[in-house]
Amino acid sequence: MAELRIYGLLAEFASAAELITATQRAHERGFRQMEAYTPYPVEGLTEYVGVRGRRLPLIVLGGGIVGGAGALFMQWYSSAISYPLNVGGRPYASWPAFMPIAFESTILVAAVAAVLGMFWLNGLPQPYHPVFNVPRFELASRDRFFLCIEASDPHFDLVETERFLESVGAHEVSVVKP
Amino acid sequence: MTTEAARSRESLVGDGRETLEVIGPGHTYASITDKISTIVLTQRTPRWWVVGFAISFALVMVLLYSVLLLFARGIGIWGVNVPVGWGFAIINFVWWIGIGHAGTLISAVLLLLRQQWRTSINRFAEAMTLFAVACAALYPILHLGRPWLFYWLMPYPNTFNLWPQWRSPLVWDVFAISTYGLVSLMFWYVGLIPDLATLRDRARNPIARVLFGIFAMGWRGAASHWQRYQTAYFLLAALATPLVISVHSIVGMDFAFSIVPGWHTTIFPPYFVAGAVFSGFAMVVTIAIPLRAVFGLEDFITLRHLNNMARVILATGLIVGYGYLMEIFFGWYSGHEAEWYMTINRALGPYAPAFWAMLICNVLVIQLLWSRRLRTNLVVLFIISIVVNIGMWLERFVIVVTSLHRDFVPAAWGMYYPTFWDWSTYIGTIGLFFALLFLFIRVLPMISIFEMRELVSERAEHAADVGVTPVGAEAGDD
Numbered sequence: 001m002a003e004l005r006i007y008g009l010l011a012e013f014a015s016a017a018e019l020i021t022a023t024q025r026a027h028e029r030g031f032r033q034m035e036a037y038t039p040y041p042v043e044g045l046t047e048y049v050g051v052r053g054r055r056l057p058l059i060v061l062g063g064g065i066v067g068g069a070g071a072l073f074m075q076w077y078s079s080a081i082s083y084p085l086n087v088g089g090r091p092y093a094s095w096p097a098f099m100p101i102a103f104e105s106t107i108l109v110a111a112v113a114a115v116l117g118m119f120w121l122n123g124l125p126q127p128y129h130p131v132f133n134v135p136r137f138e139l140a141s142r143d144r145f146f147l148c149i150e151a152s153d154p155h156f157d158l159v160e161t162e163r164f165l166e167s168v169g170a171h172e173v174s175v176v177k178p
Numbered sequence: 179m180t181t182e183a184a185r186s187r188e189s190l191v192g193d194g195r196e197t198l199e200v201i202g203p204g205h206t207y208a209s210i211t212d213k214i215s216t217i218v219l220t221q222r223t224p225r226w227w228v229v230g231f232a233i234s235f236a237l238v239m240v241l242l243y244s245v246l247l248l249f250a251r252g253i254g255i256w257g258v259n260v261p262v263g264w265g266f267a268i269i270n271f272v273w274w275i276g277i278g279h280a281g282t283l284i285s286a287v288l289l290l291l292r293q294q295w296r297t298s299i300n301r302f303a304e305a306m307t308l309f310a311v312a313c314a315a316l317y318p319i320l321h322l323g324r325p326w327l328f329y330w331l332m333p334y335p336n337t338f339n340l341w342p343q344w345r346s347p348l349v350w351d352v353f354a355i356s357t358y359g360l361v362s363l364m365f366w367y368v369g370l371i372p373d374l375a376t377l378r379d380r381a382r383n384p385i386a387r388v389l390f391g392i393f394a395m396g397w398r399g400a401a402s403h404w405q406r407y408q409t410a411y412f413l414l415a416a417l418a419t420p421l422v423i424s425v426h427s428i429v430g431m432d433f434a435f436s437i438v439p440g441w442h443t444t445i446f447p448p449y450f451v452a453g454a455v456f457s458g459f460a461m462v463v464t465i466a467i468p469l470r471a472v473f474g475l476e477d478f479i480t481l482r483h484l485n486n487m488a489r490v491i492l493a494t495g496l497i498v499g500y501g502y503l504m505e506i507f508f509g510w511y512s513g514h515e516a517e518w519y520m521t522i523n524r525a526l527g528p529y530a531p532a533f534w535a536m537l538i539c540n541v542l543v544i545q546l547l548w549s550r551r552l553r554t555n556l557v558v559l560f561i562i563s564i565v566v567n568i569g570m571w572l573e574r575f576v577i578v579v580t581s582l583h584r585d586f587v588p589a590a591w592g593m594y595y596p597t598f599w600d601w602s603t604y605i606g607t608i609g610l611f612f613a614l615l616f617l618f619i620r621v622l623p624m625i626s627i628f629e630m631r632e633l634v635s636e637r638a639e640h641a642a643d644v645g646v647t648p649v650g651a652e653a654g655d656d
């Protein structure tokens with residue numbers, strides 16, 4: 001089973017435009033298990049290799065609601081139930097005075113949710129990934145653009161896919177060990 | 179000697195390449211990556227760095243000694259007493275936290291407004307924010323009298339069954355500053371991750387490789403990662419924008435919620451925010467001008483950036499000037515004897531020199547920035563930025579001291595004089611700020627590399643649209 005011993009094929013491109021064209025062609029050909037690697041966020045790729053759904057914004061919204069409601073509840077509970085303290089005849093539940101802390105807490109929990117949510121959905125931290133086995137992949141953080149078609153894709157065939165990647169203008173195609 | 183010569187030659191070349199674009203001509207993804215990462219990855223530490231760090235580190239020792247003495251003897255070593263109970267600690271707190279605001283403004287607000295000139299200055303401005311917040315947060319704690327009990331300000335289950343007083347702006351401040359510090363840290367770190375991956379891939383030193391690798395968390399620039407990354411980054415910017423406004427507003431409310439003459443005005447929150455942006459941008463300019471010179475970064479931090487920052491300084495300075503005018507107006511319009519006396523006392527009383535010096539620094543001197551020639555004259559701009567920093571410190575001195583030292587009852591009037599330990603603590607935090615900044619520029623990329631690549635690609639696309647030959651948009655040779 002030679003197929004199982006490789007992770008996929010990594011094709012190198014010199015520009016974002018080349019990568020977008022190649023990714024589009026691969027998508028048209030039916031490849032789905034693939035990922036593009038770029039030195040900066042490239043617009044136009046997400047159509048083919050991006051993620052669908054809006055989970056992250058929902059996580060952030062949830063964080064904000066939890067933060068705001070939690071802080072309001074804490075302030076109301078502590079000053080109206082747990083330890084009512086009469087300060088100059090003001091009501092125990094002084095909603096206007098509770099707003100600043102509720103606001104800060106909304107921001108804090110939403111921001112934590114944004115960061116942790118992004119890490120979680122992206123599967124980070126991930127110290128090991130097969131693409132790092134390709135020596136030239138270190139240029140993905142400099143000036144090169146890569147497209148990796150993974151062996152788990154049903155259309156994947158070592159010889160056929162390599163030929164395809166070369167036909168769409170890959171400068172170099174490397175086998176990625178798992 | 180050779181490095182000196184090389185550096186002076188480089189700076190000469192730089193001078194010849196001064197540009198009003200957001201980036202110098204001819205840069206590629208590779209040239210940007212190499213230029214910025216080499217500053218961090220070079221084995222040789224420049225001599226000016228060693229000297230600068232040594233001086234700031236010595237000042238950190240001064241801070242530690244001052245704080246140790248404070249813990250041992252109490253805040254009696256400072257000049258604060260009745261009636262002036264707030265003194266240097268609060269002046270410096272407000273000054274530092276104000277300086278921090280420019281970093282968030284540059285990184286968050288200018289990101290949301292899609293301003294291209296943000297890109298090369300946001301990283302070190304965010305670092306500046308973090309370090310300024312660290313310096314600021316020290317002061318209220320040191321000022322507590324029993325600083326080791328600072329955690330009483332936090333709501334936690336305790337054996338007294340007590341809670342913080344939620345109606346007090348001072349408690350709001352605890353939440354505002356800690357939220358601000360944490361959000362700034364997260365924003366900064368998230369922005370750093372792709373650049374840490376670049377450094378991991380470029381570092382030759384095995385220890386550096388491993389350390390950058392750990393903090394890069396396995397970032398590999400996958401398109402789906404970038405997609406979520408950008409969503410998270412924009413959401414963080416959108417959250418940080420109202421946050422930064424709220425933080426200095428709450429600092430303003432620390433004053434405005436009291437009935438002390440000169441503090442009890444509704445203009446304080448917005449006027450404090452404008453003052454914060456004003457002083458913060460001045461500090462960014464103070465740091466940017468020497469940085470670009472010593473590292474030869476004239477292509478990245480161009481005259482365009484400095485010119486724009488000078489404009490922000492002028493605009494916010496004019497708002498601050500309006501604030502001064504309104505303070506005087508409120509003093510008169512209140513019809514309150516103590517308020518009006520305070521207004522007169524500020525201008526003609528024992529602290530009048532500070533008041534007039536403040537007006538000269540923050541209102542008069544910045545009028546020079548109307549001239550584009552002076553805005554792009556680095557020496558003039560650098561001096562003005564320092565003058566603004568001094569002026570904004572004086573403003574906080576005037577607000578804190580002149581209001582407290584003569585309030586309602588003349589029998590309770592008094593004078594405030596800072597002691598040696600007031601000054602040593604203040605200078606010590608300046609040392610702490612610069613020591614952290616020196617460490618930052620040595621071990622982390624001070625300019626966001628991936629955002630600079632993005633900038634090059636955007637500009638190339640734009641050039642292609644208008645039919646000009648793209649400048650170094652395609653990947654360079656490796």
